[in-house]
Amino acid sequence: MNAVRLFAFFFPFALGLCSLAAEARQEPQAVEQTVRAFLQQATAGLPGRVQIEVDPFDPYNQLPPCRQLQAFVPENVRLWGRVAVGVRCTEPTPWTAYLTARVAVFGAYYQSARPLRAGQVLSPDDLRREEGELTALPEDVVLDASRVVGARLRGSLAAGQPLRQSQIVLPDVVSPGMDVVVRATGPGFVVENRGKALNRAAPGETVRVRLEGGRVVSGQAQPDGSVALGP
Template sequence: MLVTASGLPASPVHAQQAPDVAEARVREFLQAQAAGLPGEVAIQVSPLDPNNQLPACAALEPFLPAGTRAWGRISVGVRCASPVNWTAYLQAQVSVVADYLIAARPLRAGQIVGPADIGQRRGDLTALADNTLTDGTQAMGHHTRFAVAAGTPIRGDMLRIPHAVRQGQNVPVVSVGPGFRVSSEGRAMNNAAPGESVRVRLSNGQVVTGVAQPGGTVEVSF
C-alpha cells in the first residue's frame, strides 16, 4: 500500500481509517468498472494496512490512475478530502474468465481458417494478449499471416482480418478514463482491424488515438 497525505496531524486525533471499509469501497468501484466485460469477473483487493495512521474518512473516493482500466493486476487509488486530505493506493487483481480461440491443429502461413482449424480453451483473458479472439466468427474464413502452432491462442494480428474501421469513415468514439465514459463521433484517419491502433479526428478538430473494436467503435483510454 502506498500512501500520500497532506495536513496529517503529528499525533492521532482522529479515529483510524478502517481497512475493511476502504477495501469494500474499492471492490464496489471495480465491480462497476468491470460491468459488461465478457466472461466471469473475479476481483481480489489487497487490504489496507491494518496499522495505517490515516484518519477515518467521511467519504472515500476510489479512482483509477490515468491510462489504467479494470483489467489484470492494477493499482487503485482511494482519495479522502474530509476531515484530512490523503490518498492511498491498494493493489487489485481483476480476472475475466471466458472461452477464447486456439489453433486446433498446426496452421500454415496463408491458410484459410475453417471450423476444424479452431478450438476453444477457458482461461483468464487478462493474462492473454488484448487482441486474443473469443468468437469463431472472428477467425473463420480469414487467412493466416504466418504459421501457427497447435494450441496457440489465436490473436487478431495472426490473421488478415477485414478492417473494422476504414479511413475517412465516421466512427463512434468511446473515451474511457478514471470515473468517466463519454461517447462521441469522429472521422477515422487510417484503416484498422479489431485491436489495431487508429487515429480519429473529433468534431472539434482534436486528433486522438484509440483502438478499433469489432463493429467499428473506437475506444480511447485516458
Template structure:
C-alpha cells in the same frame, strides 16, 4: 594425499549445502511465501463496487481480490473515494487509489494506494491444428477454451466472429491462443480492379463504376478513380463494392 583431497571436498560440499539451505529458507520461507492479507474494513466494499463498475462490459465473469497495502490497513474514513491512476489497466494486477477528504471535524485527509487483482474468466479461442501464414481461418481451425484473460496475451480472440474469414499473418502452433495481431482481414479488392461505388442518402442510392487504386480488406478505406476521372475515398465492403461516406 588422495584422502586429504577427499576430506576437503566433503567439507566444502557440507559448507555449500548449508549455504544453499540458508538461501532457500530466506527466499522460500513461510514469511516470504505468504500471500498479502485481504483488506478489511468498510473501504473494501466501496473499492470492490468501484472496480465492478469499471469492469462492466468486459467479457466473462469478473472476480476481485483486494489486498492490504504494505503500509498497513487504511485509516478510518466515512466516505472513501476510489479512483484509478491515469493509464492504469483495468484488469489483472491493479493499484487502486483511495482518497479521504476528512469529515470536517478535524480528521486529516489522506490518499492511499491499494493493490488488487481483477480476474476475468471467459471463453477464448485457440488453434486446433497448425496454422500457417496465408491460410484463411474457418470455424474448424479453432476451438474454445476458458480461462483468466489476465493471464493470456493481450488481443486474445474472445468472439469466434473475430476469427472466421481472417487471414493468418504468422504461423500459430496447435493450442496457441488466437490473437488479433496474428490475424489480418482478407483482401476483398485488388489494385486496378473495377469496382462498384455506392453513395447512399435519405431515400436514394447512386451507383457508379471506378478503378481501385490500392488493395483493401473489408472495412478498410480505399481510394477509387471514377470513370469521370474523380478520386474518391470510401469503405471497402465484403462483396467487393465501395461505400462513399454520407
C-alpha cells in the same frame, strides 16, 4: 510507590491511549470495500466472469478516519490483471492512499485446433473453443470466431496455441476504385457522402477516399465496406 502500584496506576491510562490511537486510524475494511465496489462497477462490461481480489489495507495506518471515501484510477488504465487503485478522502481531512488489486476474467477464447501454416485461410474446423483466464492470455486473444473465419494467418501456428488478432490478416472490404459510403457521426447527427476508395483496406484499417467534390479524406474501413471518419 512500588512497581506493582505504578503498573496498576498507569495501566488504565495507557490502555485508554491505545484505544484512542486505534480509533484515530482509518478503518481498513472501509477502504478495501470502497476499492472492491469501484472495481465491480468498472468491470461490469467485461466479457466472462470477473473475480476481484483486493490486497489488505495497512491496519496500522496513521490516517485520520474518513467520512467520504472515493476510489479512482488514472485515465486509460485498463482494469485487467494487477492494478493499482487510489482512494482519496474528501472529508473531513483530505488524504490519498493506494491499494493493489487483481482483476481476473474467466471466459471463452479460441485456439488452433491443429497445426496451421502461414497464409492459410481459417475455417471453423481450424479453431477450438476453450475456457480459461483471459487475463493470463495475450490481450488480443480471439474471443469471437466469426470475426476470424475466412481470414488468413500471418505466420504458422502450432496446435493448441491461443489465436491472437495480431496473427490474423482480415480480408479486404475496400479496394482501389470501389464506390464507398463515407460517414461522419457526432452528438445527434449523421452525415453521409460518397466517393471512391484510393487503397485497399481490411476492417479497422485506414482508407483514403476521394469524395465526389474532389476532396480526399481518410477514415477507418468498416466490416460492411463503408468508411467512418474520425472526430
